[in-house]
Amino acid sequence: MMAPFYKYGLFGDEVSLILAALIGVGFGFFLEQAGFGSSKKLVAQFYLTDMAVFKVMFSAIVTAMLGLFYLSWAGLLDFSLVYVSPTFFWPDLVGGLVLGAGFIVGGFCPGTSVVGTATGRLDGLAFMGGVFGGIFVYGELYPWLADFANSTAMGRVTIDSWLGVSKGLVVFAVVVLAVLGFWGASAVERMMARREVEAGT
Amino acid sequence: MNPYLAGVGLGLVLLLAYVLVGRGLGASGAFSAVVAVIVNAVAPAHAQSNEFYRGYLENGFGSPFKSFLVFEVLGVAVGGFLSGALSGRLKRTVERGPRMSAPGRIVLAILGGALMGFGAKLARGCTSGQGLSGGAVLDLGSWTFMIMVFAAGYAGAYFLRREWR
Amino acid sequence: MNRADPRNWGIDQKLAFLALVLGFLALLGSPSPGGAVTINTRELADIVESEVDHVTVEELADWIIQGRSDYRLLDVRDPKSYAAYHIPTAESVELRNLSDYPLYRNEKIVLYSGGGIHSAQAWFLLRAEGFAGSYILLGGLNAWKEDILFPELPADATPDEVASFARRRTVSEFFGGKPRTGTGGTAGAAQPSEVAMPKVAPPSPVVAPHRHAHHHKEGC
Numbered sequence: 238m239m240a241p242f243y244k245y246g247l248f249g250d251e252v253s254l255i256l257a258a259l260i261g262v263g264f265g266f267f268l269e270q271a272g273f274g275s276s277k278k279l280v281a282q283f284y285l286t287d288m289a290v291f292k293v294m295f296s297a298i299v300t301a302m303l304g305l306f307y308l309s310w311a312g313l314l315d316f317s318l319v320y321v322s323p324t325f326f327w328p329d330l331v332g333g334l335v336l337g338a339g340f341i342v343g344g345f346c347p348g349t350s351v352v353g354t355a356t357g358r359l360d361g362l363a364f365m366g367g368v369f370g371g372i373f374v375y376g377e378l379y380p381w382l383a384d385f386a387n388s389t390a391m392g393r394v395t396i397d398s399w400l401g402v403s404k405g406l407v408v409f410a411v412v413v414l415a416v417l418g419f420w421g422a423s424a425v426e427r428m429m430a431r432r433e434v435e436a437g438t
Numbered sequence: 439m440n441p442y443l444a445g446v447g448l449g450l451v452l453l454l455a456y457v458l459v460g461r462g463l464g465a466s467g468a469f470s471a472v473v474a475v476i477v478n479a480v481a482p483a484h485a486q487s488n489e490f491y492r493g494y495l496e497n498g499f500g501s502p503f504k505s506f507l508v509f510e511v512l513g514v515a516v517g518g519f520l521s522g523a524l525s526g527r528l529k530r531t532v533e534r535g536p537r538m539s540a541p542g543r544i545v546l547a548i549l550g551g552a553l554m555g556f557g558a559k560l561a562r563g564c565t566s567g568q569g570l571s572g573g574a575v576l577d578l579g580s581w582t583f584m585i586m587v588f589a590a591g592y593a594g595a596y597f598l599r600r601e602w603r
Numbered sequence: 604m605n606r607a608d609p610r611n612w613g614i615d616q617k618l619a620f621l622a623l624v625l626g627f628l629a630l631l632g633s634p635s636p637g638g639a640v641t642i643n644t645r646e647l648a649d650i651v652e653s654e655v656d657h658v659t660v661e662e663l664a665d666w667i668i669q670g671r672s673d674y675r676l677l678d679v680r681d682p683k684s685y686a687a688y689h690i691p692t693a694e695s696v697e698l699r700n701l702s703d704y705p706l707y708r709n710e711k712i713v714l715y716s717g718g719g720i721h722s723a724q725a726w727f728l729l730r731a732e733g734f735a736g737s738y739i740l741l742g743g744l745n746a747w748k749e750d751i752l753f754p755e756l757p758a759d760a761t762p763d764e765v766a767s768f769a770r771r772r773t774v775s776e777f778f779g780g781k782p783r784t785g786t787g788g789t790a791g792a793a794q795p796s797e798v799a800m801p802k803v804a805p806p807s808p809v810v811a812p813h814r815h816a817h818h819h820k821e822g823c
Contacts, residue, residue, distance in 0.1 A: 343550015
């Protein structure tokens with residue numbers, strides 16, 4: 238039997254829910270450890286003073302990506318059973334823009350707003366309320382949005398299959414881009430810090 | 439914590455989710471389940487005739503709350519609290535920039551949350567689901583999504599500077 | 604301090620180096636098996652001998668009537684035959700497409716063909732690829748026609764057989780078939796192959812080939 242163990246019937250639905258909670262605890266723990274309970278810290282990304290969002294997100298992606306790749310290569314994980322969400326190109330793109338706007342206006346994303354609320358941030362709580370509202374609006378408008386929301390379906394497509402290259406190549410490229418990005422992000426942070434000092438703030 | 443270490447920790451949790459259950463992390467789905475349940479309680483016929491709500495009401499488990507994401511998000515709250523408590527970062531406050539008032543910040547938080555909720559449903563995920571999880575499996579839609587999130591954030595930063603700087 | 608000297612690297616530099624090494628090694632790897640499999644012939648022989656490799660047409664008919672969604676039914680004949688008639692809830696998959704077809708290793712997969720040869724071959728292919736939940740429909744479409752669509756009640760049936768035939772008649776009609784009552788010989792009763800096959804209008808809501816329609820939502 239390989240991973241994912243749930244898909245091989247190693248344990249049932251009830252256990253998977255308990256695991257979900259435990260995994261969530263780990264998720265919330267590290268989000269808070271990264272300082273993402275604070276909307277100010279999250280938003281600093283977009284003012285170039287603190288690039289933690291970029292650093293945390295992409296080191297998480299690289300870690301999990303490498304883990305999945307190597308486990309799959311070693312025959313310990315069946316990648317065909319791993320959930321890849323279907324790509325709907327335009328809805329994904331537009332949704333991303335709207336979400337980004339929500340991020341800079343509200344200062345959180347759904348996951349971090351839960352962490353913020355759990356650590357006492359009232360703006361986090363307000364944000365969560367807003368999320369419910371936004372989902373409700375979407376649900377009510379869904380009959381009119383459905384056509385767009387289901388358009389440009391490309392199925393479950395990964396970057397390697399879309400480009401027609403090997404997965405290893407994409408993994409390598411992502412790692413290189415991430416490391417370059419981290420180096421660049423730190424350089425930007427230092428530059429902004431110097432500016433603040435020079436401006437006398 | 440060093441952001442890279444926090445990121446690696448997060449990545450390992452994400453990897454664990456994939457190894458154990460075959461799916462990644464997420465957050466917005468749990469919020470959707472709550473909305474669907476409330477709408478269904480207030481106006482069942484309306485909820486069940488709406489394809490969007492229906493998707494969250496029927497999930498093969500019986501109750502819409504018996505879903506992976508709902509349990510996961512509850513865990514997120516606990517984990518966040520634990521980490522904050524251990525690190526001394528628990529603080530009852532309204533975070534905002536020096537030029538912003540607390541009530542104004544609250545209003546913008548609600549507005550931002552609404553935008554985020556709407557966008558997350560359109561993109562079928564948020565930064566945790568589409569971003570982290572989709573990113574790790576090299577999902578094309580997820581990477582497109584993430585690039586757009588950052589683009590919009592940077593584009594909006596100038597207009598929202600009063601809120602944060 | 605000379606940052607380029609590895610001895611002076613902080614945790615950040617070490618992580619970056621590790622990531623680059625792993626990323627570079629990834630160029631050499633290919634995660635998908637690409638068609639090569641390992642087979643345990645003894646294990647497979649045991650399965651066949653203990654007869655846990657098949658599902659009967661009666662069982663399948665029951666599952667369909669109950670509207671169960673915990674199985675996948677695959678018709679491995681050519682698409683034309685599938686279009687002419689197929690068992691309700693069946694999906695059309697030719698043998699050569701079987702390896703690429705989206706199936707999960709923890710699903711119950713029932714294979715059928717006209718008789719049993721192609722479905723048996725498909726069963727072997729799936730088992731070899733690790734699909735432990737694959738089964739052959741015993742007797743294939745022929746048995747389906749004989750026992751489910753056109754069950755026969757011989758003229759000299761015992762009262763017990765008459766009683767159980769009532770149930771088989773209901774099942775047959777559910778699938779649009781025609782029960783036959785014999786006259787004692789094969790001369791009078793219409794043979795299954797001569798009776799028109801029922802139209803393929805599924806009697807109950809068709810299980811969408813995509814399992815997610817009935818199973819846990821896996822999105823965000």
